[in-house]
Amino acid sequence: MYVRHYALITTSLATLAIFSSCNPFASHQKVGQIDPKNAHSSTAWNGTLTTTGGMSGAVDMHGTVSLAGNGPGSSLAIVAISNAAPKGVHPWEVYRGQCGNDGDLIGAFSAYPPLTVKNDGTATATATLQAELPVTGEYHVNVNASSTNMALIIACGNLAAPSGA
Numbered sequence: 001m002y003v004r005h006y007a008l009i010t011t012s013l014a015t016l017a018i019f020s021s022c023n024p025f026a027s028h029q030k031v032g033q034i035d036p037k038n039a040h041s042s043t044a045w046n047g048t049l050t051t052t053g054g055m056s057g058a059v060d061m062h063g064t065v066s067l068a069g070n071g072p073g074s075s076l077a078i079v080a081i082s083n084a085a086p087k088g089v090h091p092w093e094v095y096r097g098q099c100g101n102d103g104d105l106i107g108a109f110s111a112y113p114p115l116t117v118k119n120d121g122t123a124t125a126t127a128t129l130q131a132e133l134p135v136t137g138e139y140h141v142n143v144n145a146s147s148t149n150m151a152l153i154i155a156c157g158n159l160a161a162p163s164g165a
Contacts, residue, residue: 044068045139047157049081052099061155065141067094067106069133075106079141080124081115081155088117090154091144092125099140099156106139107131115143136161 063081070076096103107129115123145152
């Protein structure tokens with residue numbers, strides 16, 4: 001008799017734990033929406049930006065990038081760089097493929113505001129992309145030298161898929 005009650009209580013608690021952890025109403029934040037300050041979560045694609053091979057020594061820029069869901073049909077890309085030349089302005093984009101092997105641009109080029117470097121060598125930018133958050137594949141971010149020199153990539157970072165993807 002006690003064994004059956006123990007099993008019933010254990011099963012009930014396990015079921016309650018599953019439902020409470022999967023409850024989409026448990027958070028006040030909309031499902032699929034992220035806070036830019038908290039973009040580096042387990043549901044985001046994340047990467048580390050580093051200076052590309054040909055630029056080492058001349059530039060030693062580094063930073064982080066994340067790509068996360070922002071509602072149906074929309075993704076949010078956030079990039080932060082440091083150790084850049086003050087007052088520099090650098091275009092950036094998310095592409096399919098890996099660094100050095102660009103595929104298609106994700107979203108529209110006009111969706112990416114340039115990185116405008118502050119006096120301390122840091123810059124951040126956020127782009128809202130009209131594209132679903134990818135589930136599989138390879139993606140990366142390029143940071144370009146300037147709007148007049150888009151061919152020169154000064155930093156790149158491959159994105160790692162979210163854990164569990």
